Every structure is written in C-alpha cells, then in structure tokens.
Amino acid sequence: MVGGERIMVTLKELPLEDYIVSGHRMCAGCGSAIAARMALKAAGPNTIVVNATGCLEVATTIYPYTSWRVPWIHVAFENAAAVASGIEVAIKVLTRKNLMKQQPNIIAFGGDGGTFDIGIQALSGALERGHRFLYICYDNEAYMNTGIQRSSATPLGAATTTSPSGRVIPGKKEWKKDLIGIAVAHSIPYAATACISYWSDYINKVKKALNFNGPTVIHVLSPCQLGWRFDPSETIKIGRLAVQTRIFPIYEVEYGKYKLNINVTKPLPVIEYIKVQGRFRHLLEPQNSHIIKDIQENVNLQWSRLLKLCSIG
Amino acid sequence: MRVIGLTGDEAVAYAVKQCDVDVIAAYPITPQTIIVERISDFVANGEINAEYVCVESEHSALSACIGASAMGARVFTATASQGLALMHEILYIASSLRLPIVMAVVNRALSAPINIHGDHSDMMGSRDCGWIQIYTENAQEAYDITIQAFKIAENPTTSLPVTVNLDGFIISHSMERVEILDDDDVKRFLPHRSPLYRLDVENPITIGPLCFTDYYFEFKRQQAEAIEGSYKTIMNVMNEYSKVSGRNYKFIDTYGIEDAEILIICMGSTCGTARFTAKRLRERGEKVGIIKVSLYRPFPCEEVIEAIKNAEVLVVMDRAVSFGAPSGPLCSDIKNVLYDFGLKIKILNIIYGLGGRDVSQNDIEQAFKLGFKLKLGDIKDKVLWLGVRE
C-alpha cells in the first residue's frame, strides 16, 4: 500500500494484551507511558522497538526487569533513528537472502530531548534516506528523566531547572521548535501530531503510519505531571486543554498535503491551559501578563498559518 | 588464488566483497573513502548482495551497524581519525552489547591542527573501547586480516567487534601486489553468521537496558572475560587462515630475536621498514631484531615476553603520544608486561611519525643506535622524539 488509509479502530477492537506491561517505573500518571502503551496496542506484537535514552527507556528496563514484550533495543541518546536505519536495511537484505521471513514494524521512540535536540541529526539523516520506520517523539517538553531541564521543545514561558523563572528572566525565552515542519521538509510520506488525550486519533495515526512504505513521524504530546506540575490525575485533561486552546494543534501531513484532524472551532483562551500548571505559575504575576498575551497572539498566528496550509479559511 | 594490484583501501574493499557482507553503513571521511567508494561500486554493480547505508555521520554509521548486527546481519564499516573520535561513544556500546562488527580504521592523526596523514593517534585514543584491535603492515595483511576479522568477531563465544587497522596513506593509498583468495575458499572459510542473540519478534528480548550499581559491574567483568577469552578464537582463526592462504598469521611477528641485543617493537607499516633495516644491519654483524605487534587488543602478553626476554635493550616505537603519561601507549603496555613477568630490561620509548612524518631506514638505524647508546649508558632519556625539529 502506498498511502495509509485511515482504518478507524474502536476501543473494543484493540487487543487485550499490552506489549509494554505493568511493573514499569514511569511516574504515576505519566503521559509518556500512555503514549507508548497506546502505540504498542496499535502496532501489535510484530514490532521491533528502538528506544532513545530517556524517561521511557530507563523506567521500563531497569535490570533485571523489562516491561517490553516486543524485541527492544536501546543504544544511546542521539541515535535511535540511525539504529532503526540499520535494523531496516538488515531486514531488507536478510529477506533477500532468504535468511529471514518476518517483516516486522519498526518503531523508534525518542523523547523531545532525544528528538528535537540531540537526535535531530540522526533523525534527519534517516528521513532523508527513506527507511521504512515510524519515529514517535513522545514530547513532554523538557528533559524530565534527568531533572526537568529545558529542551527546544519546552514552550515559551515555562520554568525548568535550566530556564528557571528568576527575578530578571521569566522562564524560557524561546518558542517551541516546529518538529513536524522539519519532518515535512524531508518530503516523507507521512507526518502527524497527536495527543494522548485523543486516543482514537493517535492510535489510528500509528496504524496508518505503519502502512507507508517509507519514514513516518508522529509527534505526540505527552503531559508530564512532575515537570509541568499538575496533579497526576489530570494528565489527560491537560492534554485536552493543550488541544482545545489551540496550543497544540492536531493535524497530519500526507505526501505534503496538510489536513486538520481536530478542528477547534471554539477555542479556550490560553490562560485556561497556563493557569493549571505550576511551570507557568510565574506568568500569572501582573508584570508577566504581556507574556501570556504574546503566547495567545502566537497561538492565533500559528493556527491561521495551519488553516492556510490545510486550505481552510 | 591470483595476484592483483590493489591499494590497502581497495584490498579491504575486495575482502569485504568476498565476505558476503549484508550491511555496510559508512560516512566518507578521507582517506578511508576509497574503501567505501569501492564497496559502493560493488553494490551498485550488483557484485555484492548487500545494503549500503550512506549515513550522515560516523556516529550514525556505527549506530546503524549496531542495529543491523542486532538483527543478525554481517556488518562492516570503515572510518579514520576524527570519524573514529566521533564514534567514540558508540564504540563502547558495540562491544558492551557483544555485537560483531568489522571496522577498517585507516589510522591517521587527530586534530588540531587538522592533518589527514597517518599515525596511530585515532585508534590509541579509543584503545580501551573493548574492541579486538589488529594492526596490519601492508595491503596484503589488510586484505587477509579483514577476512579473518569477520570470523573472529562472529565466533559465538567471542562475539565482539573487531578493528582492522591500516596506516593512513602509507598502506591505504599505496598500490601493492596482493594475493587474492578464490571466492569459494573465502565462502568455505566464512560461513554465514549465526548470531548469539538477535532482535526477533518470536523471541522478544530486551537489549541495552538500564543497569545500576547492582549489576553494571558484573557486566563489565563479563566483558573483560570475553576479550581475554578471545585469544583462543583469534589463534584458531589465524591458524585456519594460514592453512587456507599459505600465509602465516600470528599475534606477533619477529625477526632476529634469537640473539638480538637491541629489539625494536613497533606496529603497522613501520614494521616493514624496520625489518628491512634490521636485515641490513645484521648483514653488518649488528645484533638487532624486530617485533611486530599485530594483535594489540587483547594484548599478547605471553608471546611478547617470550620474544623479548633475552634482549638487552628494547626500543619501543609509538606512533602516538599519550600526553602526560610516562610513555607512549605501546611502550606502557610493554613495561606493564615486563613488570608482571619480573623482567627488568632497559627500555627506550621513541615517539615518531606523528601527522604522517616519514619514517626512513635512516630513522630506524638511528633508533637502533639510540638503543645501543642506552645499553652503554650514554643516554639517560626514557622517551625520545625521533624526526622532530628542535
């Protein structure tokens, strides 16, 4: 199949089995654990997972325990896409030589640090070379595993341990990098955003992505209670707010064609998202009100840009 | 068996072709590019049934090799100098994961200043990375060792990555006559790999987990045992290859050691010049000899001791400098071995040939002379830089 048809599955059709099982040591209420679990439900057991160093990697494979029920490999922080490349070509040639019959899916997981920052070169290389694999960036918007340091995926205004809110600088000063824009620039068959709070959209995107004969990228927003500072029970709610405020738009790009998957017609103001997270608390102080205004304006701008790309409006 | 004219780079590429490699992932930094250019030709012309991945960096080259090796493929890459330095992080991971990979390292200097010529700085900077490391003297050896390297790496009890070292330009770019084995002989010598473990959806294992203070240490101990245990594998492979090829391969090669008072110990292309010079000096009645160290890691302690025990002076030639250390890397190993075997032999360490500085017969003669001076007590230096302008 050249293109991925959207095969909408319902919850009841999803397998009972988990391919990343209980007993892992991700935090209570971890959004990234949800992102991985859903992806594996979509992909099934015929899947090889490559994991960049990060929360998901360390907390699921603390020796001698592993939570993975699919073949899994971790090599280093910045090279998940390169390792996946090697796996993909090996499958090709071993198949050609009749030394292998299985044709497994390949999924590479990287956090935002391992993707937006240190892993961007290896990812770019692998996308350019056209390997058939799905790269999932589970984005929790900072280096959470090592103590909440800023990454280029951290949103403007957020306080982290390396972009603290101080007397002079009120949290991170830069906008979030556009990962999908970078992915799309490689002319890959499929790239999409997703959010764990919209399970159907995300799971079906994973299924769809795995059907393309080439590299695909899914950027999935995965709220982190520890680093974003909200109650663990609110992980899904926070993700929903990110989408409903248009801060994190949900769309896909198939062969260069943009499509809005969740059209937020009546957006909530960004303050609704900001005020419920400790990482933004300092923005609520009167002297920082202009930052919230900037964020709102940027969201409006990005949204209209996206609508144009989707040929809406 | 036939003879063709090949550079060291081409000889390695030819060997890779005959070894029926599955995956090559490489990034072109000169002077190793000729290896990967030739291999690209073979792939493009359908002369080898392999996948060639033109990665975007040396770091990704080795990372892709790890992925492919973890799938059970036969894997090759080549690098040099800065490229090897960029791989540094991943070198350790390849050996720790016990994944067979063969890598040609065209040895050359490390920056700065940037310099594209031959010395051993690159490999010596990564000598503790857990790979089996073999140095070659000429294009013939580069060819022969490449074939043997796959068999060593893929041996199930060894299962470790191997570097085949060839001196930048001197070996990599010089055309020599190389005896080539028949394809069928190589095939018989090197059957397809049967991996120790692999990524397999029917038997899903976890590779590369997190180990804390409670397990990490045990895995390092295990790894040390693997490389120490590889002596036997390497020896068996060398013996078997010697039979197939008619060329004799050993951990070290010696000349004139029976009665030599002064012994030069060196690695790589310099060994040829040293042997030639020693022959001439012996014709004049001088009691000199040569030890070529081919297998550098694991270090062939017993063979070296056996060869040096009767000498009066050892002149250890290092084509790399270990800044701030008591001596160069090879010399440190030799001293270490001497101490362990309770021998006290006078040693002169010579640092030479950095950044491709030429090494002539005169230089070797000079090195022997310095050895004689040390014997007579005429010099006190422990480390001398040969061929550098004062």
Add this chain to the structure above:
Amino acid sequence: MSKTGWRNLPIAGIIPKAGSSLEYKTGTWRAFKPVVDESKCTFCLLCWIYCPDGAVKRFNSNKKISIDYDYCKGCGICASECPVKAISMVEE
C-alpha cells in the same frame, strides 16, 4: 536476595524474559486507590485505555473492568476520565 554473579548472568546485559517487570509490583507506590462502582460502569473502556500502567483489567466475557492493585500507582486518571463517575479514589 542474593544476586547472580557475572559468570551466570545472560551476556551483554540482555533481558531474555519478555515482560519480566510483572515481577515488580508497583502497587506499593499508591496513596489513594481507585474503587469501581460496577453498577455505574458502562464498559466504555476509557479508564482501560488511559491507564499509564495497564492496571485496569478488561474482561470481555462479562463486560467488566477491574483494577489490578498489584500495579496500580493510584494516579487517579481512571477516576478523572470515567464519564459516569464510576470510579472513586479512596485513601489507602
């Protein structure tokens, strides 16, 4: 518990047993536990899909869900997301 020495550990740190973390019970992390009111539950499965720990067990035969307290970390996502408020968080 005495741990295995280096000679007897699987090579290279690989973990041959898939899903072995099931032997590691994370239920002890919990301060509040989710309790399901079966009379309210509509078997919509939202709690099942959103649990980060796979601690909501789903039984197709009788259309019931139950919480596996061996692993449930008590995050409360299931309770928050249940559309009919069939799950309440109770202090341990």
